[in-house]
Amino acid sequence: MSLQSLSVGRFLLSTVTRRTDCGQFAASLSIRSGSGTGTHDRVFRFIPLFPSRRAAQRYALAQGREYLALPALPA
Template sequence: MGRFVLSPSSRPTDCGRFAASLSIRSGHGSETHDRVFRFVPLFPTSEAASQYAMDQGLGYLHQPALPA
């Protein structure tokens, strides 16, 4: 997504549902920054968790001014 790389992921929880997280990476080489977000809702499938994370990331990138 332009200068950003979005990497959604999910992991199973003890209750059998899935937690979502997202990495947003920018920059190159020694100037690389990586933000990792973990989300509160749990999902019935790994795919649903990953899709939620991607949707949240796209929303974040469409903010008028991204935080530094």
């Protein structure tokens, strides 16, 4: 597994990638906000598989940025 993080405003985007049995890479994304007991963490798993770990990370971060750009974040 590999982890990459990026701060975007008050949010921390963290990607997690793993190699699948078929040799491709799966991506997940954590979007964290707040601190201490007020921390909120939302985790997304993505369906597409990728030929490289870097491609999986780029996809997850791009999806996170698009999600944060929504006018009103879904609950």
